Amino acid sequence: AQSVAQPEDQVNVAEGNPLTVKCTYSVSGNPYLFWYVQYPNRGLQFLLKYITGDNLVKGSYGFEAEFNKSQTSFHLKKPSALVSDSALYFCAVRARGSTLGRLYFGRGTQLTVWP
Amino acid sequence: NAGVTQTPKFQVLKTGQSMTLQCAQDMNHEYMSWYRQDPGMGLRLIHYSVGAGITDQGEVPNGYNVSRSTTEDFPLRLLSAAPSQTSVYFCASGGRKNTIYFGEGSWLTVV
Numbered sequence: 198a199q200s201v202a203q204p205e206d207q208v209n210v211a212e213g214n215p216l217t218v219k220c221t222y223s224v225s226g227n228p229y230l231f232w233y234v235q236y237p238n239r240g241l242q243f244l245l246k247y248i249t250g251d252n253l254v255k256g257s258y259g260f261e262a263e264f265n266k267s268q269t270s271f272h273l274k275k276p277s278a279l280v281s282d283s284a285l286y287f288c289a290v291r292a293r294g295s296t297l298g299r300l301y302f303g304r305g306t307q308l309t310v311w312p
Numbered sequence: 313n314a315g316v317t318q319t320p321k322f323q324v325l326k327t328g329q330s331m332t333l334q335c336a337q338d339m340n341h342e343y344m345s346w347y348r349q350d351p352g353m354g355l356r357l358i359h360y361s362v363g364a365g366i367t368d369q370g371e372v373p374n375g376y377n378v379s380r381s382t383t384e385d386f387p388l389r390l391l392s393a394a395p396s397q398t399s400v401y402f403c404a405s406g407g408r409k410n411t412i413y414f415g416e417g418s419w420l421t422v423v
């Protein structure tokens with residue numbers, strides 16, 4: 198079975214500080230991993246993905262994520278948070294060889310960046 | 313630059329009514345799907361399709377019906393709406409590059 202855990206419902210950081218949004222996953226074999234962001238009353242926007250290769254993946258808006266196979270984690274990071282980064286963040290996983298596009302999502306982490 | 317287009321954006325239904333949420337994509341993607349989003353539940357897959365004429369059930373298919381007559385369109389039908397179907401619905405599509413793109417959502421309230 199495939200599953201994703203986002204252990205924190207909320208993350209609060211001050212503007213200019215680094216941020217981390219945590220994600221751990223469970224999947225048979227090697228995974229495809231994704232981060233999406235959702236702003237209020239909007240759809241999900243793709244941020245970044247890990248498919249293969251370098252464990253550090255860089256994405257949109259200055260975000261990056263580190264794939265750690267031994268810890269089955271894919272934490273989202275940004276060196277310096279902006280107030281405009283405040284949004285709901287979703288981690289998702291798909292097992293290699295599974296149905297194209299069939300993603301399993303975490304429950305989401307609400308990120309609030311205060312001025 | 314349309315991507316994935318969903319209509320309507322907002323809808324209020326009475327219990328027992330039926331309706332169709334429309335979804336279209338212009339990226340020639342093979343894969344299309346419908347998710348529902350409920351507070352604290354993340355996104356749950358309702359139905360999906362890997363190509364025209366092929367559909368399959370996701371995690372929460374009961375009360376919903378889909379068809380895929382063309383590559384571009386993937387409508388979601390609510391057969392007899394129930395208050396438990398009050399939710400935000402997202403259509404998504406994906407191609408061979410492993411990235412799924414989402415529509416802007418449809419807010420449905422069943423009273």
